[in-house]
Amino acid sequence: MTDSTAKWDNVDSKPSISLTDTNFEQMWFYSSDTTALMSETKSVKDMYTNGGAQYDWATWKCKVVGTAATDVADAATAKKAYDDMVLCNQFRQLMWTTASTVAFAVRDNWVVAAVKFSSNKPSLTAYAGDFGTNSATL
Amino acid sequence: MSVRGAGASSDTTRPDTCFSISFQQTVASKKASLATSGDAMQDWWNGKSEYDSATGAPKSKTSASETASNNYMKMVWKTADKVGFGIEGSWVVAWVCGTTVTASPKTDVIKANVPAKKCQEDTTNPTGSFNVCFNDMLVNQLNTYRREHVTDDVSLDKTVAAELYK
Numbered sequence: 001m002t003d004s005t006a007k008w009d010n011v012d013s014k015p016s017i018s019l020t021d022t023n024f025e026q027m028w029f030y031s032s033d034t035t036a037l038m039s040e041t042k043s044v045k046d047m048y049t050n051g052g053a054q055y056d057w058a059t060w061k062c063k064v065v066g067t068a069a070t071d072v073a074d075a076a077t078a079k080k081a082y083d084d085m086v087l088c089n090q091f092r093q094l095m096w097t098t099a100s101t102v103a104f105a106v107r108d109n110w111v112v113a114a115v116k117f118s119s120n121k122p123s124l125t126a127y128a129g130d131f132g133t134n135s136a137t138l
Numbered sequence: 139m140s141v142r143g144a145g146a147s148s149d150t151t152r153p154d155t156c157f158s159i160s161f162q163q164t165v166a167s168k169k170a171s172l173a174t175s176g177d178a179m180q181d182w183w184n185g186k187s188e189y190d191s192a193t194g195a196p197k198s199k200t201s202a203s204e205t206a207s208n209n210y211m212k213m214v215w216k217t218a219d220k221v222g223f224g225i226e227g228s229w230v231v232a233w234v235c236g237t238t239v240t241a242s243p244k245t246d247v248i249k250a251n252v253p254a255k256k257c258q259e260d261t262t263n264p265t266g267s268f269n270v271c272f273n274d275m276l277v278n279q280l281n282t283y284r285r286e287h288v289t290d291d292v293s294l295d296k297t298v299a300a301e302l303y304k
Binding site: 017018019038040043044045048094100102103111 | 276279295302
């Protein structure tokens with residue numbers, strides 16, 4: 001059964017986990033089907049397949065980069081660009097070369113993931129930056 | 139596109155105590171990576187979604203569901219203790235062997251040999267309980283992807299897992 005609600009998200013209603021170590025990044029995957037969340041690898045597969053599709057291996061940048069705010073025609077387009085950015089960022093964080101440890105849990109309708117980086121954590125704001133030296137290569 | 143099927147051509151020497159599982163890669167550009175991609179194992183494992191643990195049978199009577207369910211069943215067969223893999227043309231073939239392997243096993247035999255997966259808390263972790271198999275499942279899947287990109291594995295942080303689990 002296709003779960004149309006399943007997606008990586010970063011909305012304000014996500015469960016808040018207190019991790020004071022700045023080497024961590026957290027991310028959240030939502031689904032209305034909690035049974036599926038617990039028993040399947042849907043969240044990680046979605047990260048790789050859909051998040052990876054938003055990553056440009058030629059430029060080592062998220063594809064959404066370059067969509068300047070002034071180019072966004074309407075709210076729906078802006079939301080799509082935001083969603084694509086979130087997806088791409090989960091992909092970058094979980095595939096990042098210096099990611100060293102990870103942990104997962106299900107809270108309510110969310111898979112919560114926490115990734116710790118040994119060094120050179122990907123910057124959440126550096127979407128336009130060149131992060132090639134820490135991108136996994138094909 | 140990949141195709142599950144009855145198998146590659148040479149299956150005549152297979153012992154009766156071995157299951158055969160096969161996977162065909164039909165995309166020409168991906169055939170070269172057949173030996174390194176792990177696509178076959180992933181495809182067989184994906185058959186889990188078609189296996190009904192309550193009945194020991196496929197979830198539907200379609201050919202695709204039955205093949206997928208059977209592949210998963212053979213992979214996790216309880217008493218299987220030997221396995222071998224080979225590549226023949228565009229096919230990956232595995233033989234999974236064990237003492238209770240029989241051709242076309244009945245559902246009661248299948249249920250006894252495909253034990254339900256139990257996700258349970260690790261209450262012995264000194265920093266707190268967390269769901270062991272849920273983390274193992276996702277960490278393994280993530281590392282499968284990382285290895286495809288020649289990137290080091292990540293390991294499970296049990297302390298953080300316990301923190302997230304609270």
